[in-house]
Amino acid sequence: MSEPHSLFRIVIRVNDERFELAQDDTVQGLTGRVLSAVRAGGDFIELILPDGTAIHVLITAASQVVVTTEAVSHGPADPSAYEAGFEFDPDLHLGLDQY
Numbered sequence: 001m002s003e004p005h006s007l008f009r010i011v012i013r014v015n016d017e018r019f020e021l022a023q024d025d026t027v028q029g030l031t032g033r034v035l036s037a038v039r040a041g042g043d044f045i046e047l048i049l050p051d052g053t054a055i056h057v058l059i060t061a062a063s064q065v066v067v068t069t070e071a072v073s074h075g076p077a078d079p080s081a082y083e084a085g086f087e088f089d090p091d092l093h094l095g096l097d098q099y
Contacts, residue, residue: 012047013066014057022048027067034065 010021010030021030025048037043042060049055059065 007072008069009050009072011068011070013064013068014059015064017057019047019055019057020050022050022052024048027069030067034059034067038063 007023009023010025010027012019012021012030030045033045037045037059038061042058044056044058047055047057
């Protein structure tokens with residue numbers, strides 16, 4: 001039996017509002033954008049959600065921001081999902097018996 005597959009997702013909480021982010025974001029990239037917004041005196045940062053929706057969140061020095069990663073379990077891998085069914089018909093007479 002296969003082990004469950006784990007992926008990680010980044011979650012950001014801004015003032016108790018939780019946002020799960022798309023897989024292509026990184027913790028370093030996200031925290032860098034948050035710090036840049038705070039240092040600028042406040043700015044909107046773009047967050048891409050798993051469904052591709054882009055949202056813009058205002059980050060200021062007063063914002064409470066927590067960035068975490070969570071494991072996402074997808075259960076055991078199903079090997080049959082990758083199997084292709086092929087059948088051999090010996091009556092095709094492909095001329096392979098000549099060799």
